[in-house]
Amino acid sequence: MTTSSPAPGFLEAPFARRTWRAYGFLWIALLLAPFAFAYALLTTVLTAGLAVTVVGLFVAGALVVGGRGWGAMYRRMARSLLGVEIADPAPRRRRAGFWRRLGGSIGDATGWRAILYLLATFPLALASFVVSTVFLAVALGGASHWVWSRFLPLQEAPDGTLHRGFSVVAGDWYWFADTPARQVLLVTAGVGLFYLWPLVQAPFVALFRLLAGALLGPTTASVRVAELEATRAVVVEDADGRLRRIERDLHDGTQARLVAVAMQLGEARDLLATGTGTPEDVALAGDLVGTAHDSTKEALAELREIARGIHPPALDSGLAVALETLGARAAAPVTVDVDPAVEAGGRLSPAIESIAYYTVAELVTNVVKHARATGAYVLVQRTADGLRLRVRDDGRGGAVVVAPDGSGSRTGLAGLIDRVRAVDGTFDLSSPAGGPTVVTVLLPDQARPTLPTTTRA
Incomplete structure (x- = not known):
């Protein structure tokens, strides 16, 4: 939940649009409160009373799911009138099977949280509207008393004298605001109360904001599940893409070279077996064997590159050695500073080491290709939270995750962010x-599961 604009100052608050929009929210909340409370009470009573029937549970389930509609309406009100952004909860999932579908409707957590909001805000809507409206009416009435008091009927004081206007009578003592000095005093008091009115209204509005954010938005667990589902999909797609690239490289590159080697060796064998044995045949067979030998070495080099793409061999000696080797082979000067605590704290999980290596490799590649930098500095530290990677360059800057041309296309950094978040890491640019x-990346010591063992509705 976020607030769209800062609160106005004390002198500006009584005239600010934000204050009056919040007051309008209190009016609408008061008008809706009786109907919302009745709906919430009906849903609660029917669910408890019809629990012994099957048909009645469908009615109760429909009312619970209908609470989502109430929640959506109050979220729109909070956004437009209170200036808070509340994310929509996850959509309801359709479950297969009669009893699962019935249980999913009655046990819809989002619907019940919205119904709880309807119940909790009923007394709050009454109290906030009464307090705010009475305070505002007294303030405006006092400030304008000198205008409308002349139309009030005459009142008899305890001593028999007649007065007109606001009065305070206690036994034989009385006070009437019917003199210029007293009128000025009452106007001053009214203006003071008018400036205090936003402060009196603010706690009630803050409670509405708090309840709306806590009950109408998504829970932390549901947000986390959604993030994990998204990162799982990214990881699955990334793994599928890697497998397809490996298959393509093997099929179009290495396999084709090995087929060529087999054909060249077959031709050389035929020349030696069926040829006349002339020096020309022997030389031609030797050339074929030499070509096959060269092709074999090229195929082995391609296989090593493919294997390196799956798992860098340098990681077998540890992350520190792998990163230092990466920096030494980079096309631009790269300084790699690995904290000794990285190795002293024990080896990280293979998945974390692999992600750390490829993250640094991709960032260094971006420095060489796009940053126009004279060099880069890589810092690797072991912290209480996990492994921290920091890559800094002195290039032109302007790196973004999403293209700024309005197309919404993702840059190469988006893939890194997805890979880091897949293991519950953070990526800061x-x-x-x-x-x-x-670029600062924080990775956990151990790879964490990308999905909980159970999925909530």
């Missing part, structure tokens, strides 16, 4: 125009 670009 700072790249102002003109540089420098600093």
Whole structure:
């Protein structure tokens, strides 16, 4: 839940649109409160009373799911009138099977949370409207008393004198605001109350914001499940893409070379077996064997490259050695600084080491290709939270995750973010125009599962 604009100052608050929009929210909340409370009470009573029947449970389930509609309406009100952004909860999932579908309707957590909001805001809507409206009416009435008090009927004081206007009578003592000095005093008090009115209204509005964010938005667990489902899909797609690339490289490259080697060796064998034995045949067979030998070495080099793409051999000696080797082979000067605690703290899980290596490799590649930098600095640290990677370059900056041309297309950094988040890591990018670009990645010590063992509705 976020607030769209900062609160106005004390002198601006009584005239700010935000204050009056919040007051309008209290009006609408008061008008809806009786109907919302009745709906919530009906849903609760019917669910409890019809629990012994089957047909009645469908009615109760429909009312619970209908709570989502109430929640959506109050979220729109909060966005437009209270200036808070509340994310929509996850859509309801259709379950297969009669009893699962019935249980999913009655046990819909989003619907029940919305119904709880309807119950909780009923007394709040009454109290907030009464307090705010009475305070505002007294403030405006006092500030304008000098205008409308002349139309009030005459009142007799305890001593028999007649007065007109606001009065306070206690036994034989009385006070009437019917003199210029007293009128000024009452106007001053009214103006003061008018400036205090936003402060009196603010706690009630804050409670509405708090309840709306807590009960009408998605829960932390549901947001986490959605993130894990998204990252799982990305990981599955990434793994499928890697397998397809490996298959294509093997089929179009290595396999084709090995087929050529087999054909060249077959021709050489035929020449030696059926040829006349002339020096020309022997030389031709030798050339074929030499070509096959060269093709075999090229195929082995391609296989090593494919294997390196699956798992860098340098990682067998540890992450520190792998990153230092990566920096030494980079096309631009790269300084790699690995904290000794990285190795002293024990080996990380293979998945984390692999993600760390490929993340740094991709960032260094971006520095060489896009940053126009003279060099890069890589810092690797072991912290209490996990493994921290920081890659800094002195290039032109302006790196983004999504293209700024409005197309919404993702840059290469988006894939890195998805891979890091798949293991519950964080990715922070700072790249102002003109540089420098600093990328900070925090990875856990161990790879965590991308999905919980159970899926909530």
